[in-house]
Amino acid sequence: MKRLLTAAAFLLFAFASLPAQEVITFMPQWLPQTQFAGYYVALEKGFYAEEGLDVIIDHFGGSSTETALAKIEHRQIDIITTQLISAMIERDKGMRLVNVLQTSQVNGLMCAAHFPVKDPQALNGARVGRWKVGFGEVCDLFCYKNQLQVNWIPYIQGINLYVAGAVDALLCYSYSEYLQLVLATGGIPEDYLIRFSEFGLDFPEDGLYVTEKYYKDNKEKVDKFVRASRRGWDYAREHREEALEISLKMMNDFNVATSRKLQEMMLDEVLRLQVNPVTGVADFAPVSRGVFDALNVSLQEAGILKSTIQYEEMIR
Amino acid sequence: MNWQKSFSSRLSLFVLLIASGLMLGVAILLGLFSSSSIRQVSRNMAQQHLNRSILEIEQVITEVERAVDNLDWVVLQNLDDEKFLYQVTREIVQANPNIVGSAIAFEPGYYKGRKYFSPYSYIGDQTHELRSIQLGNEDYDYPTLDWYQIPKLLGKPYWSEPYYDDGGGGQRMSTYSMPLKDEDGKIIGIMTADISLDWLSDWVNSIRPYRNSFTMMIGRNGSFIAHPDSTKVLNETIFTVAMDLPDTTAFQMGKDMLAGKRGMQRFSLNGKDSFMVYGPISNGWSMGIVNLYGDIFSSVRRFNMFLVITLLLGLIGMFIGCRNMIRRLTMPIVEFTNSAMTIAKGNFQAMIPEVETQDELKKLRDSLDYMQRSINEYIGELKTTTASNERYESELNIAREIQMSMLPQNFPQREDCSLFAMVQPAKEVGGDLYDFVGVGDSLFFLVGDVSGKGVPAALFMAIARAAFRFIGALGLPMREVVRRVNDCLCDGNTNEMFVTLFAACLDLKTGDMVYCNAGHNPIVLIGPDGKSSFLQAKPNLAAGLFEGFPYEDEQIHLERGTRLVLYTDGVTEAERSDKVQYGEEKLLKWAAGLNPLTSSHAAVQDLFAHVKKFTAGADQNDDITIMSLLWK
Numbered sequence: 001m002k003r004l005l006t007a008a009a010f011l012l013f014a015f016a017s018l019p020a021q022e023v024i025t026f027m028p029q030w031l032p033q034t035q036f037a038g039y040y041v042a043l044e045k046g047f048y049a050e051e052g053l054d055v056i057i058d059h060f061g062g063s064s065t066e067t068a069l070a071k072i073e074h075r076q077i078d079i080i081t082t083q084l085i086s087a088m089i090e091r092d093k094g095m096r097l098v099n100v101l102q103t104s105q106v107n108g109l110m111c112a113a114h115f116p117v118k119d120p121q122a123l124n125g126a127r128v129g130r131w132k133v134g135f136g137e138v139c140d141l142f143c144y145k146n147q148l149q150v151n152w153i154p155y156i157q158g159i160n161l162y163v164a165g166a167v168d169a170l171l172c173y174s175y176s177e178y179l180q181l182v183l184a185t186g187g188i189p190e191d192y193l194i195r196f197s198e199f200g201l202d203f204p205e206d207g208l209y210v211t212e213k214y215y216k217d218n219k220e221k222v223d224k225f226v227r228a229s230r231r232g233w234d235y236a237r238e239h240r241e242e243a244l245e246i247s248l249k250m251m252n253d254f255n256v257a258t259s260r261k262l263q264e265m266m267l268d269e270v271l272r273l274q275v276n277p278v279t280g281v282a283d284f285a286p287v288s289r290g291v292f293d294a295l296n297v298s299l300q301e302a303g304i305l306k307s308t309i310q311y312e313e314m315i316r
Numbered sequence: 317m318n319w320q321k322s323f324s325s326r327l328s329l330f331v332l333l334i335a336s337g338l339m340l341g342v343a344i345l346l347g348l349f350s351s352s353s354i355r356q357v358s359r360n361m362a363q364q365h366l367n368r369s370i371l372e373i374e375q376v377i378t379e380v381e382r383a384v385d386n387l388d389w390v391v392l393q394n395l396d397d398e399k400f401l402y403q404v405t406r407e408i409v410q411a412n413p414n415i416v417g418s419a420i421a422f423e424p425g426y427y428k429g430r431k432y433f434s435p436y437s438y439i440g441d442q443t444h445e446l447r448s449i450q451l452g453n454e455d456y457d458y459p460t461l462d463w464y465q466i467p468k469l470l471g472k473p474y475w476s477e478p479y480y481d482d483g484g485g486g487q488r489m490s491t492y493s494m495p496l497k498d499e500d501g502k503i504i505g506i507m508t509a510d511i512s513l514d515w516l517s518d519w520v521n522s523i524r525p526y527r528n529s530f531t532m533m534i535g536r537n538g539s540f541i542a543h544p545d546s547t548k549v550l551n552e553t554i555f556t557v558a559m560d561l562p563d564t565t566a567f568q569m570g571k572d573m574l575a576g577k578r579g580m581q582r583f584s585l586n587g588k589d590s591f592m593v594y595g596p597i598s599n600g601w602s603m604g605i606v607n608l609y610g611d612i613f614s615s616v617r618r619f620n621m622f623l624v625i626t627l628l629l630g631l632i633g634m635f636i637g638c639r640n641m642i643r644r645l646t647m648p649i650v651e652f653t654n655s656a657m658t659i660a661k662g663n664f665q666a667m668i669p670e671v672e673t674q675d676e677l678k679k680l681r682d683s684l685d686y687m688q689r690s691i692n693e694y695i696g697e698l699k700t701t702t703a704s705n706e707r708y709e710s711e712l713n714i715a716r717e718i719q720m721s722m723l724p725q726n727f728p729q730r731e732d733c734s735l736f737a738m739v740q741p742a743k744e745v746g747g748d749l750y751d752f753v754g755v756g757d758s759l760f761f762l763v764g765d766v767s768g769k770g771v772p773a774a775l776f777m778a779i780a781r782a783a784f785r786f787i788g789a790l791g792l793p794m795r796e797v798v799r800r801v802n803d804c805l806c807d808g809n810t811n812e813m814f815v816t817l818f819a820a821c822l823d824l825k826t827g828d829m830v831y832c833n834a835g836h837n838p839i840v841l842i843g844p845d846g847k848s849s850f851l852q853a854k855p856n857l858a859a860g861l862f863e864g865f866p867y868e869d870e871q872i873h874l875e876r877g878t879r880l881v882l883y884t885d886g887v888t889e890a891e892r893s894d895k896v897q898y899g900e901e902k903l904l905k906w907a908a909g910l911n912p913l914t915s916s917h918a919a920v921q922d923l924f925a926h927v928k929k930f931t932a933g934a935d936q937n938d939d940i941t942i943m944s945l946l947w948k
Contacts, residue, residue: 132457153469155460157461157479158537160477160536161462161465164470166466166469184537184553184555185574186555257480257551258551259552259553261556261559
């Protein structure tokens, strides 16, 4: 009885000592996968809880076109991941997104073709698959720079368009579809690949975004989320196997079929893309003004942006 | 079991070793040959399974394809009738047990201006009832899905890669999609039929040529359509598995399968020697059957184990049978051995067992029997001979005693003289003799040596001694005594035996001594001063050789204290084992070392001992006679 009373007293003390849990909803821009391992780790390891946050993770699911961007626009979600260019486009359209953490430091967009494409003109007139929900803007810049006319084939599902030969080429990310292609075909010749980062288009990609208003109203909460998320990524980098298991559990919870091998390779690639090429470490450095300005110019030239996005307003 | 002692065991073991060696050699050759054959047969068998399975799955695929293809024209002719379109999809599902869903999906905006129009009939997961719905909507944007988009882009029928259809049937499915084209050849929609992968998995998993064989199917994107590990279906590709295998063959097989190739490759699956036969399916998929050589050879191993155990038991049986048979065959040898041992122990009447065969054992038995009879005969002869020898020996002993009794043993006991003599025959009886007779103050004495040894010499000695006794008593001069004795001995001496002798007569008062030497060794004269020399005497001839030989005697005057040592050639010709003789020189040397006061008895014993010491145990080769006469 004495022991029971002691335990009850300890529990009461523990609950009393916890800060009040602030609810925050978070949605990555794609299906559950190790692309977002750091967030899953932060949730699983209690980093968010330690910051006093009750994080609810939602996901873009299946064939639904309700993307994270749509959800945050409709104020159905507090914080999302998306790519820098996507965020700039949205901001250009009027949704004032604020970058609170830049996780990606290197661009991972690629194009896998059925023929050699080291000469960009090889893609002229080709049928190229790209995500229906977006993400291919760097390739748009590439096409604009090289004056290419591409027949875009929008798709939702994975790589079967390419495997079946229904398209000449497929846009893919080095940490996702490209790895799926490798595991589906046994490998693609290097000269069939275009890595856009090698063509002066090395613009960083994934980052954490909130609306300007949300940031203004919940700066401290957002900062806590960012701190815990960075801890999550740092932990995942040091404990890859554990991070992989946590991610697989998340995918299982969302009933996403996958391959452990694919997720393992994806985590390695995502972590590689997080390494700052200037400093050589994963320092989550904000997008530099120079890169931001260059991107502003390129996107406006390609007609993707209509106005200049202000660095100070977007990058925090 | 003491192998060294058991002939049957050793021979059986020898036979066993040869038989084992032969069997082992045959087994190795058979194993090598059968191993190669079994591998080939197993590969052929697996290939046949694969071909038959591919044929079966292709029949299903063809049925599905026909179910859709055959209704193409019906749909195109009834585009305006929505209910009919639904009915078509229902008919397709109802008429084909392999089909769980069917759709007629139109291009956005084609069907009566609708963005989405896709009549779809399917069998519900839970209820197993046939249901019909309109498939397309904003959340299920089918024009961007593989089953619609790929055949549209390809412009030809397409079997989709497996997918989880949560927009319709809620099952893991693959869809056969056939483009619907209008009269201008423009694609207006896609007509589909879905098959359940769960059914496919069950069927594929039943294909097992061997106990641990498993069959897999992969799509064009390498993902498993069917695999014994259901968690791999849709989740893994053949390359995700192959990447974790140290053997790169699996990776290459994956590429071959995706390339639609047919083949067979041997590889290591988790350290187990395996092979996979694979071949393409008409819809672009590929099927492979993995087989473990361990399975294939398990029955062979069981058979081999049975064979080995049988052989071992057979060899043990053969060993025991061999040993028993050899024991039985060689039993007469054992019995012969026992008989031989009994005979060797002295039982010469021991039974030698009979043998019924006419082989070497029969010869051995006859030899033993002959040997036994020969031994018995020999023993009989030996007994006779032994008895005869014993009798002869006994007679010889008697003869020896008689001969010895002929020689006087009572030596004169006088103050002025010391006489002693001894004879040591080389055999039971000998031919040496000595004698002495005292007549007043005269002492007649002699030493003789008959030619030869043994009984003839002893008899001749007895004649010679009797002759001297008789003739010596006549008081004749010494030369006459010897002449008469010679004549007596020559008479009837057909064996031409003879006797050398030295006879003398010493006047114990004066010291004058008359002597006659008949071919005998010169006697030793030891003066009072101890000086020794041989007494010079005319040699004459040995008595018994020439009747009437004119023997001459001689005379010498002795000083008191002179010692005469008479002897036969048994002394000077006594030999050591190295054939070196005692010799006269040693005799003189002994004489020179003799104390003049030594009694004759002691002197004789001392000389005899000196000679024996010289011969050092060598056999005595001649009779030895020594006489010492000391005139004081």
